[in-house]
Amino acid sequence: MEKAEKKNLKIKACKIRMGVIEGTYNAKSGHPGGSLSASDLFSYLYFKEMNIDPKDPKKSDRDRFVLSKGHCCPGLYSALAERGYFSHEELKSLRHLGAMLQGHPDMKTIPGIDMSSGSLGQGVSAACGIALAGKLDQKDYRVYAILGDGELEEGQVWEAAMFAGHQKLDNLCLIVDSNGLQIDGSVEDVGGPEPIDEKFRAFRFDVQTIDGHDFDAIDAAFQHAKTVKGMPSVIIAKTVKGKGVSFMENQVGWHGTAPNAEQYQAAMAELNKRLEELEAE
Amino acid sequence: MAEMVKKATRESFGEAIKELAEEYPQMVVLDADLAAATKTGIFKKAHPERFIDCGIAESNMMGVAAGLAASGKIPFAASFAMFSAGRAFEQVRNSIAYPHLNVKIVGTHAGVSVGEDGATHQGNEDIALMRSIPGMVILNPADHYETKAAVRAALEYEGPVYLRLGSLAFESFNNNDDYKFELGKGITLHEGNDITVVATGLMVSEALKAVKSLEEQGIHARLINIHTIKPLDKELIVKAARETGKIITVEEHNIIGGLGEAVCSALCEEYPAPVIRMGMNDEFGHSGPAVELLKHYGLCAANIEAVVKKALA
Numbered sequence: 001m002e003k004a005e006k007k008n009l010k011i012k013a014c015k016i017r018m019g020v021i022e023g024t025y026n027a028k029s030g031h032p033g034g035s036l037s038a039s040d041l042f043s044y045l046y047f048k049e050m051n052i053d054p055k056d057p058k059k060s061d062r063d064r065f066v067l068s069k070g071h072c073c074p075g076l077y078s079a080l081a082e083r084g085y086f087s088h089e090e091l092k093s094l095r096h097l098g099a100m101l102q103g104h105p106d107m108k109t110i111p112g113i114d115m116s117s118g119s120l121g122q123g124v125s126a127a128c129g130i131a132l133a134g135k136l137d138q139k140d141y142r143v144y145a146i147l148g149d150g151e152l153e154e155g156q157v158w159e160a161a162m163f164a165g166h167q168k169l170d171n172l173c174l175i176v177d178s179n180g181l182q183i184d185g186s187v188e189d190v191g192g193p194e195p196i197d198e199k200f201r202a203f204r205f206d207v208q209t210i211d212g213h214d215f216d217a218i219d220a221a222f223q224h225a226k227t228v229k230g231m232p233s234v235i236i237a238k239t240v241k242g243k244g245v246s247f248m249e250n251q252v253g254w255h256g257t258a259p260n261a262e263q264y265q266a267a268m269a270e271l272n273k274r275l276e277e278l279e280a281e
Numbered sequence: 282m283a284e285m286v287k288k289a290t291r292e293s294f295g296e297a298i299k300e301l302a303e304e305y306p307q308m309v310v311l312d313a314d315l316a317a318a319t320k321t322g323i324f325k326k327a328h329p330e331r332f333i334d335c336g337i338a339e340s341n342m343m344g345v346a347a348g349l350a351a352s353g354k355i356p357f358a359a360s361f362a363m364f365s366a367g368r369a370f371e372q373v374r375n376s377i378a379y380p381h382l383n384v385k386i387v388g389t390h391a392g393v394s395v396g397e398d399g400a401t402h403q404g405n406e407d408i409a410l411m412r413s414i415p416g417m418v419i420l421n422p423a424d425h426y427e428t429k430a431a432v433r434a435a436l437e438y439e440g441p442v443y444l445r446l447g448s449l450a451f452e453s454f455n456n457n458d459d460y461k462f463e464l465g466k467g468i469t470l471h472e473g474n475d476i477t478v479v480a481t482g483l484m485v486s487e488a489l490k491a492v493k494s495l496e497e498q499g500i501h502a503r504l505i506n507i508h509t510i511k512p513l514d515k516e517l518i519v520k521a522a523r524e525t526g527k528i529i530t531v532e533e534h535n536i537i538g539g540l541g542e543a544v545c546s547a548l549c550e551e552y553p554a555p556v557i558r559m560g561m562n563d564e565f566g567h568s569g570p571a572v573e574l575l576k577h578y579g580l581c582a583a584n585i586e587a588v589v590k591k592a593l594a
Binding site: 066106107108114115116117118119121122123124125126127128129130131132133134136137155156159160162163166167 | 309330331333335336338340341342343344345346347348349350351352353354356371372375376379380381
């Protein structure tokens with residue numbers, strides 16, 4: 001990947017993270033940890049990979065995105081705002097009564113949301129349905145879905161995985177945001193979904209495991225996934241929960257806790273500093 | 282007019298989706314390894330390219346249906362009522378109904394008339410589950426011809442519909458190929474001012490036999506066929522309560538959460554009237570031949586007749 005392009009994606013990811021902090025701080029609730037771990041993936045999808053048009057959010061040949069781990073919508077909303085689907089001001093009313101941005105993605109009211117989601121495991125099935133429709137209609141759009149590693153404990157994920165493999169949905173690319181933490185503790189202590197790669201391989205997926213914060217690796221994985229024929233793809237992105245805000249990193253407590261005023265200032269200061277560094281690179 | 286046919290509503294449904302396939306090219310049909318039983322197999326045979334067997338995974342099937350609907354398809358997702366409304370309840374609620382997607386959820390083998398398979402497969406709670414979901418339309422057609430009209434009505438309506446069907450073959454009474462009904466409008470099948478029987482699904486033909494027999498005995502019972510349980514035709518129910526005083530509801534479903542309670546809810550707010558609810562009395566079913574089971578649980582013409590007489594005594 002070219003240096004300038006990578007720099008831009010890093011800047012976008014940093015801005016997405018700032019929106020996560022802005023949104024959850026103003027909501028006094030929400031899920032910063034998993035939003036921050038997936039921010040580099042959001043940046044890549046919305047600023048490099050997907051064929052989308054914020055001015056025509058429903059265009060028929062667009063690539064589709066499903067946030068199966070719907071609670072991480074502060075990150076998705078921030079990416080959509082950054083991409084121009086709606087104003088950044090909207091992020092400040094996240095989760096407020098009467099506001100557009102619901103606590104979990106709502107396709108009826110939010111431009112750029114292709115599927116309502118939030119009940120874990122369900123987004124993967126919906127993504128399969130969207131991919132299948134593309135096959136039936138002989139359209140060449142691609143379908144991306146991000147799910148959590150904790151989410152893999154839901155049986156429906158594996159029903160969907162079996163379906164995707166069986167139906168040879170090679171227009172479907174799942175991304176596991178493998179940050180290793182869930183509400184009750186480490187993913188390994190709570191539910192034990194590992195070995196994730198072997199499981200998906202057994203369900204007839206093309207499997208790649210990457211560093212989910214390394215844009216060269218992300219780029220290589222997504223470009224490879226597009227070349228896979230006759231089977232769906234999964235990219236297991238090893239990430240750090242809370243990535244980019246040092247006091248939130250690898251802290252399970254930041255799964256579903258909003259920053260207070262002091263923490264908000266500290267997080268924004270750190271991200272602003274990072275942004276300045278990136279822009280100076 | 283058309284001839285009387287003896288068919289299960291699942292069979293009529295299978296025929297209807299096949300017949301409407303060309304008119305509705307967006308229609309696709311999903312099943313969870315029960316195509317031979319739900320009768321989606323009839324569609325599969327005619328249009329294999331538009332049929333998706335999802336395997337024994339109803340939760341995923343409902344999610345796939347949601348994704349297809351979000352992409353412009355009109356999916357019929359079929360399984361036994363126990364599984365499409367029961368096992369996949371939360372998928373129906375969150376992936377289909379919350380975004381108001383155009384999925385037709387089909388629950389065949391509803392009620393105790395499933396027969397020998399017994400309680401695990403007799404869906405007596407599906408209406409209650411589906412009624413509780415905002416915006417869900419519930420259709421429970423009463424015979425072959427009404428089922429065909431219901432499938433068309435479900436296609437013409439844009440949004441989630443739960444179509445409740447039975448597995449037991451029985452004689453049709455709406456013997457008309459052009460039979461049409463209006464979604465949400467009850468049908469008065471028999472006039473009378475002594476009492477009103479409100480029935481749905483398989484129970485309508487039993488109730489029809491009962492009111493005809495009562496008529497011969499000088500008891501003038503009104504019979505209303507409620508094919509659309511939600512939205513309920515409140516106006517027709519309230520009118521019947523005003524004009525006939527008492528109501529008896531009959532359904533092949535738990536008396537909790539089904540037609541009976543829907544009728545009670547409609548009346549208590551506008552015109553409180555005594556209601557006797559006939560159905561499964563908050564109990565599980567049992568294995569046995571379907572017709573014997575229906576008699577055992579009092580879901581038959583003879584018992585409807587007896588309950589009417591007792592109510593008027």
